[in-house]
Amino acid sequence: MSASQKPAPATNGVALEQLFATVDAVKATPSIARFTFRIRNQWDTGSRNCSTVSTFTGANQQLSHPKPFTLEADEPGILLGQDLAANPVEHLLHALASCLTTSMVYHAAARGIAIEQIESAFEGDLDLHGFLDLDREVRKGYQRIRVRFKIRADVPDEKLQEIVQLGTGHSPVFDSLVNGVPVSVAVERL
């Protein structure tokens, strides 16, 4: 294998040269750090709707995924749906799980911490008294979310905690969900 064919050095599957090059590029040209992600959603009927994920803006460019991704949603029968897809609050847990995991994997890689395996379990508690307007004291959203990570890595016990904190300390979804995000909503006639 010639030098040009060698795979780039990677820790945890993260191309470190590209990661550090990104940091240098942002330092040189701060505007490339601004990203806008977007989806379009279409209602089908009842609790069934579907989002298309196609383009995003970043590094001062309009960018596209190689093909649009389709994300579906439904509700289980007990919540009046047909149970053809995960429901919105389950999708929210997936967003949180995937973001915490990727954030800890990337930041561990940047520090040279090799991780062999990560599994996690996420649970969120909801009380329908909120959604159904039966008790104004009960919030509509999750009351709390519990996360349990299991990590296999050749590190001392105290380092496991540090790895997880690399996730909670950097994850965009964790920050968004724990600290809240301003959301503006407009409507027009179709």
Place this chain on the structure above:
Amino acid sequence: MSASQKPAPATNGVALEQLFATVDAVKATPSIARFTFRIRNQWDTGSRNCSTVSTFTGANQQLSHPKPFTLEADEPGILLGQDLAANPVEHLLHALASCLTTSMVYHAAARGIAIEQIESAFEGDLDLHGFLDLDREVRKGYQRIRVRFKIRADVPDEKLQEIVQLGTGHSPVFDSLVNGVPVSVAVERL
């Protein structure tokens, strides 16, 4: 068709009898309103990981989806992934879109408001100076999210705004994301 074979009355695809029966059941037995949703996530490599959505707790029962749903995550190439799936912050937008849509559809149905069509577009702004630890003043999460709904319904203009407010006023994901949720995180060795 005999009376027993008649489809239940539905508005917006929502079975109204079942919706009102749910409200009555919760009033009679408040504990059935408590739900716990859950997912399990498994890291593959780099930015690739996958959640399984299988069981949930509600109405004082352990419940299961008819088959487990699999939700994937990756990052685009510019964020060091292989772009095989939507990324975590795009999944977050889908969770928000699907929940706002379902919430407005259900609550409009309960009020007898028929909706013909709903389309929506969601955008969120992120600045990587946060994630990359390059500026402590820049948050890791979304700085703001913009939502645009387009609704077709035989209602006056001011009613369109009211329909959207049925979404923002009841959606569990909207409430979770705008107002924040406490998240506890534990870790153990795998």
